[in-house]
Amino acid sequence: GIQVEQSPPDLILQEGANSTLRCNFSDSVNNLQWFHQNPWGQLINLFYIPSGTKQNGRLSATTVATERYSLLYISSSQTTDSGVYFCAVPNSGGYQKVTFGIGTKLQVIP
Amino acid sequence: DGGITQSPKYLFRKEGQNVTLSCEQNLNHDAMYWYRQDPGQGLRLIYYSQIVNDFQKGDIAEGYSVSREKKESFPLTVTSAQKNPTAFYLCASSISPGQRSYEQYFGPGTRLTVT
Numbered sequence: 001g002i003q004v005e006q007s008p009p010d011l012i013l014q015e016g017a018n019s020t021l022r023c024n025f026s027d028s029v030n031n032l033q034w035f036h037q038n039p040w041g042q043l044i045n046l047f048y049i050p051s052g053t054k055q056n057g058r059l060s061a062t063t064v065a066t067e068r069y070s071l072l073y074i075s076s077s078q079t080t081d082s083g084v085y086f087c088a089v090p091n092s093g094g095y096q097k098v099t100f101g102i103g104t105k106l107q108v109i110p
Numbered sequence: 111d112g113g114i115t116q117s118p119k120y121l122f123r124k125e126g127q128n129v130t131l132s133c134e135q136n137l138n139h140d141a142m143y144w145y146r147q148d149p150g151q152g153l154r155l156i157y158y159s160q161i162v163n164d165f166q167k168g169d170i171a172e173g174y175s176v177s178r179e180k181k182e183s184f185p186l187t188v189t190s191a192q193k194n195p196t197a198f199y200l201c202a203s204s205i206s207p208g209q210r211s212y213e214q215y216f217g218p219g220t221r222l223t224v225t
Contacts (some may be wrong), residue, residue, distance in 0.1 A: 004152075031212055040200055041147075043216035088151060090212060097168070098214065100152040 001091050002027045004091040004103035013077045013108050021072040021104045023087035030090070032063050033074050037103070046072070046085075077108045111164065112137045114217035116201050118119035119209060121222045123195075130221045131186045142184035142196040153200060159184055188222065195224045 003026035013019055023032070030041040034046040047054050047061040049070065054061055058077075063070040074081055084103040114135045123129045135142065141160045145153040155168030159178040173192025178184055184203075188195045201217040 033213060035216075041200075041219045041221070043200065043202075045213070045215060048213045088153075088214070097155060097158060098212065100154075102150075102152040 001053075002029070002089060002099050004059050004087060004088060004089055004101040006085075008104060011104060011106045013106065015077060015079060015110050017077050017108075018038050018075045019072070019106070021085050021106075023070045023072070023101055025068050025087075025089045028068070029065060032065075032070050032087045033098075034061055034070070035086045036081075037086060037089065038045060039047070039083055043086070045061055045069070074106075077106075079108045079110055082106055082108050112200060113204055114215060116194075116199075116220050118220060119218065121220055122133075123222070123223055123224050126190045127191060127224075129188050129222065129224075131199055131201075131222070132181055133186065133217060134141040134184060134216070135184075135201075135203045135217075137203055137215065138181075139203035139205055139215075140181070141204045141212075142178070143204075144168075144174070144176065145200045145202065146183070146187045147198040147200060147219075156186065156199075191197045195222060197222060 005024045007022045019095045028067045031050045036044045049061045051063050051065045060073045084105050086103045088098045088100045117132045122222050143158040144156040147153050156174050157176040159165035175187045200219045202214045204212045204214045
């Protein structure tokens with residue numbers, strides 16, 4: 001099946017700093033999602049981004065499907081950004097099944 | 111408000127007992143999923159259902175069972191055959207399986223502890 005790698009695994013930021021999280025995948029995909037898992041475990045949809053760039057406030061995401069990667073940008077980080085960020089891509093041959101990366105754990109300190 | 115509800119939030123059971131986790135959605139989504147998350151890990155697919163009265167095994171189905179009698183509901187039973195059931199369980203749903211796209215939405219999860 002498709003392999004998903006996220007980097008870095010852990011990240012500590014000072015409040016106000018910017019960061020870039022990366023998601024690499026081993027096969028071509030026609031969909032990709034980014035999620036934020038807050039400290040209570042809730043998975044929050046950030047972006048559904050099969051290709052191109054999207055922005056939502058301080059967050060933006062870019063997917064380059066032909067090169068098999070996606071980037072999540074967080075600008076002017078806040079303590080509420082802390083948590084784990086996951087990307088997820090569909091399994092080849094089964095567009096309703098997805099594979100998750102193991103995530104990037106972000107801690108934003110005041 | 112449309113969304114996905116899971117109950118209970120925390121569940122404690124003795125080893126050897128079966129336990130059923132509830133998942134309900136009012137998003138009118140056809141597809142529903144159950145995932146398991148262990149500490150420091152990503153999500154692994156247990157079962158999924160694309161339509162009422164039909165479901166398929168995911169990557170780690172052994173020791174689990176599901177039913178899909180209603181579009182809104184997809185309960186998961188953790189049986190005594192599951193060797194390591196303590197984990198965080200997440201339910202998700204997505205729009206019609208007939209479309210070549212997906213966007214999954216998640217419930218708040220159930221933390222199961224078996225001792």
